Amino acid sequence: MEELGAVIFLKGGHVPRSFSEGGGQVSKRIGILTGGGDCPGLNAVIRGVVKSAVGRGWKVVGIEDGFDGFLHPEKCRCLGLEEVRGILPLGGTILGTSNRGNPFAFPMVREGKVELVDVSDEVCSRIKHLGLTALVVVGGDGSLKIAQELMRRGVPIVGVPKTIDNDLLETDVTFGYNTALETATEALDKLHSTAESHHRVMVLEVMGRYAGWIALESGIAGGADVILVPEIPYDIEKVSQAILERGRRGRRFSVVVVAEGAFPKGGGRVVKEAAGGKSVVERLGGVGEAFSRELGGVLEMDIRVTVLGHLQRGGSPSTFDRCIGSRFGVKAVELIESEAFGHMVCLKGRHITSVPIEDAIRSLNLIDPGGEMVRHAEALGIMLGR
Numbered sequence: 001m002e003e004l005g006a007v008i009f010l011k012g013g014h015v016p017r018s019f020s021e022g023g024g025q026v027s028k029r030i031g032i033l034t035g036g037g038d039c040p041g042l043n044a045v046i047r048g049v050v051k052s053a054v055g056r057g058w059k060v061v062g063i064e065d066g067f068d069g070f071l072h073p074e075k076c077r078c079l080g081l082e083e084v085r086g087i088l089p090l091g092g093t094i095l096g097t098s099n100r101g102n103p104f105a106f107p108m109v110r111e112g113k114v115e116l117v118d119v120s121d122e123v124c125s126r127i128k129h130l131g132l133t134a135l136v137v138v139g140g141d142g143s144l145k146i147a148q149e150l151m152r153r154g155v156p157i158v159g160v161p162k163t164i165d166n167d168l169l170e171t172d173v174t175f176g177y178n179t180a181l182e183t184a185t186e187a188l189d190k191l192h193s194t195a196e197s198h199h200r201v202m203v204l205e206v207m208g209r210y211a212g213w214i215a216l217e218s219g220i221a222g223g224a225d226v227i228l229v230p231e232i233p234y235d236i237e238k239v240s241q242a243i244l245e246r247g248r249r250g251r252r253f254s255v256v257v258v259a260e261g262a263f264p265k266g267g268g269r270v271v272k273e274a275a276g277g278k279s280v281v282e283r284l285g286g287v288g289e290a291f292s293r294e295l296g297g298v299l300e301m302d303i304r305v306t307v308l309g310h311l312q313r314g315g316s317p318s319t320f321d322r323c324i325g326s327r328f329g330v331k332a333v334e335l336i337e338s339e340a341f342g343h344m345v346c347l348k349g350r351h352i353t354s355v356p357i358e359d360a361i362r363s364l365n366l367i368d369p370g371g372e373m374v375r376h377a378e379a380l381g382i383m384l385g386r
């Protein structure tokens, strides 16, 4: 591994502001971190950033475990071509990640109690100390909100939109989403045969937090009969009628995809863990079981539930995510070169471009219940719970 001069400064020594200091040759040193939940394609982005930065003669410092890494000197390491060799098809992130390391509300144990402490000053001074010209934040809504706050504190940042949920605005797609869709669609294909053989209702619970994209698109691709998404509160009676109607047409089975954030009309989301305890954000999960109990109350059929869970986040990225992730990485370096700080790379049509981070995080990218994709799903005969 290439020696990082900064390792000395990490232990309190001198930090060159840039590689030009003392040498004469102007170069940049940029940092990269991956924050929030992991997602297929993270390594493709890291590799893309490193390859294109090294190609310009720049140095890259990898910060491990999200923003948390800034608080631990040993978690900042040099990333060269050798470190990113062979990582393109790997799931997860070679840098590690965390969704508990918000520097503006960092959980610390004080006198036996967990308190949320603002450690952003420490993070900013570490970034300065590391001599970083810019920081690439690869993250979803939460990490990019932190990035935006750090920008306001003077840290030059560019963002890369990551999440299987596809819930970020201003990009046609986030990387990782496509792989999650593939996983969910494959699960639906497998559930179909067993549903048909046993004349059962098979319910597949998928992730997505407050957005129903994974459920809707995998449901269309996997030929689901019912798709329930958070954007359309479902009517259990209507769902049951649709399944019975299928029975009358000789279809004695049904496949239902339910997004973890879906909820019945007049009801609430199923929350596994409220925010504030061990978890910084609300953890969803369990709607599959809740829905199946409700359905079992109004329908005389065998019902089984499969929770796809973190399988959607793991594994090798799809071709699409490898390609888009790599290109996002290259574009992030181009943004740094042109000093377009505060911007996030994004896909618009077939082009990789950029938008201000604040536009991407102003709200969530949710399904439009009156939109084209919902209309097309319904035209295919899929029941959306209404």
Ligand code: F6P
Pocket: 037, 099, 140, 163, 164, 165, 207, 208, 209, 260, 283, 284, 313
């Ligand atoms: O945001 C990605 C995601 O996988 C969501 O779809 C899901 O609700 C959440 O993260 C799960 O988080 P964790 O891994 O912390 O349980």
